[in-house]
Amino acid sequence: MAHLLLIDGLNLVRRLYAAQERPFVNSASPYSTATGEQLLFNTSEQVLLVLKKLVRQFEPSHLTLVFEQPHLNWRAQLYPQYKADRHPMPEHLQLALPALLQRLADAGFNSVQLPEQEADDIIASLAMQMRQHQQQATIVSTDKGYLQLLPAGVQLYDHFNRVQHSADTVLQKFGVLPEQLVRYWSLVGDKTNNISGVAGIGPKTAMELLQLGPDIKTALSHPDCPEKLAQKIKAAKADLLVFMQILSLKTDLQLGLNLQQFRYSPQRSD
Incomplete structure (x- = not known):
C-alpha cells in the first residue's frame, strides 16, 4: 500500500523559525543581518532534522511538503476578515524560502506550490485522492482544520505535541x-x-x-x-x-499532479 506523507510546509517552517527567533524577540534592538542569516540557517537545519525523523517514524513511500504562494485567496475574497489578525511572515524568511526549498529538494524532500490555491486545500485534496484509491495518507500539521478529514481515514499527526489525532481526541x-x-x-x-x-x-x-x-x-x-x-x-x-x-476544506481540486512525483527515495536524504 502506498503511503503519502503530506507536510504542511509553512506550518513546520514558521514554527521552527519562531523557536530560533524567540530569544531575540524581546531584545531592545533588532538583531544584526549576520544573526538573521544564522537564524535562517539554523531553521533550515532544524527542518531537515524534523523531516528525517518523520521519515523514520512513518516510513512513507511518497512524501511532499506543501506551501502556498502569497496571494489574496478565495476565502479572504469571500470574507475579508479571514486571517486578518494573523501576523505576516517575516520578510527575510519569505525571501529565503526559495533557497530553503532548493536545499530540501537537494536532500530528497520535494515540495509543491500552486498559484491561487491554499496549502490546506491542496493537502486535503491530495489526501482524499489517496483515500479514494484505498491508499494511506498522513498529514503532518498543528492546524486543527485537518481534523475534519479524520472520518475519511486520513491520519493527522502533530509533530510538536507528539499527538496522533483520532475521533477520541476530537x-x-x-x-x-x-x-x-x-x-x-x-x-x-x-x-x-x-x-x-x-x-x-x-x-x-x-x-x-x-x-x-x-x-x-x-x-x-x-x-x-x-x-x-x-x-x-x-x-x-x-x-x-x-x-x-x-x-470546509476543498477536497476535490483538480491539481494536475501525479503520485509518482512524490515518490520518496530514502538514500537521497541520508
Whole structure:
C-alpha cells in the first residue's frame, strides 16, 4: 500500500523559525543581518532534522511538503476578515524560502506550490485522492482544520505535541465528532481564522445543540432545542453559511499532479 506523507510546509517552517527567533524577540534592538542569516540557517537545519525523523517514524513511500504562494485567496475574497489578525511572515524568511526549498529538494524532500490555491486545500485534496484509491495518507500539521478529514481515514499527526489525532481526541477537546467540527466552529467562532461565530453561542451551547443532531438543521428541528436558541441561529443563517464554506476544506481540486512525483527515495536524504 502506498503511503503519502503530506507536510504542511509553512506550518513546520514558521514554527521552527519562531523557536530560533524567540530569544531575540524581546531584545531592545533588532538583531544584526549576520544573526538573521544564522537564524535562517539554523531553521533550515532544524527542518531537515524534523523531516528525517518523520521519515523514520512513518516510513512513507511518497512524501511532499506543501506551501502556498502569497496571494489574496478565495476565502479572504469571500470574507475579508479571514486571517486578518494573523501576523505576516517575516520578510527575510519569505525571501529565503526559495533557497530553503532548493536545499530540501537537494536532500530528497520535494515540495509543491500552486498559484491561487491554499496549502490546506491542496493537502486535503491530495489526501482524499489517496483515500479514494484505498491508499494511506498522513498529514503532518498543528492546524486543527485537518481534523475534519479524520472520518475519511486520513491520519493527522502533530509533530510538536507528539499527538496522533483520532475521533477520541476530537471528542475530548471539542465535545463533538470530527464530522461536526465545521458546524461547531461556525457557531462558536474560530480565533485562528478570525471567524466570529454566532454572538452569544459558546462551546457548551454549541456542543449541546449538536448532540441533538448530526447537523445544525436537524438539531434545530429537535423538540429539545430551545426556541430562543433556534431563533438566534436562524437569524444568523447567512453568516453561518459563509463560515461553513470558509472552514470546509476543498477536497476535490483538480491539481494536475501525479503520485509518482512524490515518490520518496530514502538514500537521497541520508
